[in-house]
Amino acid sequence: MTDGMKGDEGEDVRRFWRGLGLPGLVDVHTHFMPESVLKKVWAYFDGLGPLTGGVEWPITYRVEEDERVGMLREFGVRTFTAMLYPHKPGMAEWLNRWAVYFARRTPDCLHTATLFPEPGVAEYVRKALDDGARVFKAHVQVGAYDPADALLDPAWGVLAEAATPVVIHCGSGPSPGKYTGPEPVGRVLARHPRLRLVIAHMGMPEYEDFLGLAERFGEVRLDTTMAFTDFSEEFAPFPERALPRLSGLGDRILLGSDFPNIPYPYVHQLRALERLGLGEDWLRAVCHDNGARLFGL
Template sequence: MTEGHVRAFTDALGLPGLQDLHTHFLPPRVMAKVRAQFDAAGPLIGRAWPLRYRGEDDVLVETLRSFGVRRFTALPYAHKPDMAEFLNDWAAGFAERVPEAAVCGTFFPEPGVTAYVTSRTESVEVWKVHVQVGAFTVTDPLLDEAWGVVAEAGTPVVLHAGSGPVPTEHTGPEPVAALLRRHPRLRLMIAHAGAPEYAEFLGLAETHERVALDTTMAFTPFFDEMGGAYPPELLPRLRDLGLAGRVHLGSDFPNIPYPYGDQLDALARLGLGEEWLRAVCWDNTLALLG
């Protein structure tokens, strides 16, 4: 599926467009460094990753609009101390300039994290935490009170904790399970459907009413080559979870090595039905973000 087919996809489903829970917009200097990591196939990437979409923010926003994406995210993520609040300020400004963008924020295990998370509770619509890039565990004691604040607020957190594309000592389902034992009301959106630990993260979503999956890059041939294809025996459970409102379209735009529509094509190939596709591509995230 090429870019030109994206609107045909939504039209066929009778949808007014798409709701994409997992896109990235970052301050220019930060985005340049991210792109350099992809161009160099850095250590947390592990393979050639030719970025399909480049350009300034206004170009990328117009690209999403041309696809009919009505709601999307910035999802900044901090990878060192004293970075999160800079990213949070930038993301708040981005959302002011771009009406389709949800107000996003991030946090990092550092002194003062509870204070700045608390101060942004009423404004942030989606948090982003990336333990692979940040090189920390979700159970870091410095984060415990902040997680409690987020759980109480009910704000969704897009959490990259799966071991794809490259595992680290901080990735995997076990720390997330421990976090949920401590804070069972957390509204976690597991990025990339938890790849490659698909079964384990699906199980966490099934047993925690506020845990969901996003589809980002999962099911695409590119991702299958890295971590193995999604186990077919899990598909009936994935269908049930999506129809229950807890699977969300994600793309990773613009940091993807194929056309945007390939993610949609991959979802359609699962054969889970038009009702499921409408829920995943529109209804579930609309209900989450409004």
């Protein structure tokens, strides 16, 4: 058992996917980034209580990088990501350089890159693709930028043409920003309808608005990150009336966890999906098949 694993947690996760007849899990929303940046992210979550109505956000997997990678492998996560993101100009290229080396030493991690609205963004996005990037991360809340900013427009075009998925945190949870919510993303998609956006956290808390974007644009997907869990249901409950729409989009919902930055065990995300009652075919698609198909695994 990996050092730091909680009890039989690894076996609990493996029992879940084996019970569905799957070869493992595909998790499109896990975080790996330079340690100096990750510590700042953890410090943010440590102080997040006032933004979530006083709900504390303890980091369950606050361990060293190698141990975190080992835990995902112990869980049976066949493929995961290194979601990383800048909060200021000039930072994205540095993060992308780090991501190249992380991908080389971690072959089961999809090579992840990021971007920011700044001069030259299209050029370094092309370079990241040339370097092997297979998925991008955009964080509208942390970056405090309009995703429809004209500076980003050529980069979105490059990514749409390359059919490279972009996991984008654009919902207003856990705290709203000036440019969060469905409207700015809708403007991006109106210009680039083939852009493969993966709406992080199911668009929490504007779930139904983002389901509407997925119903309108055939390349839009949503990831499950933290949605439906006991923690999130406390301050951003998913509306029961939207469950039929969630079922109808079963081929475009992807498993995401936010590992390691979650305040509960990894298996809880899986159990939260199971208790939605949408059936084993839906669970198999979400937990493995949709991600495997999207990334050609």
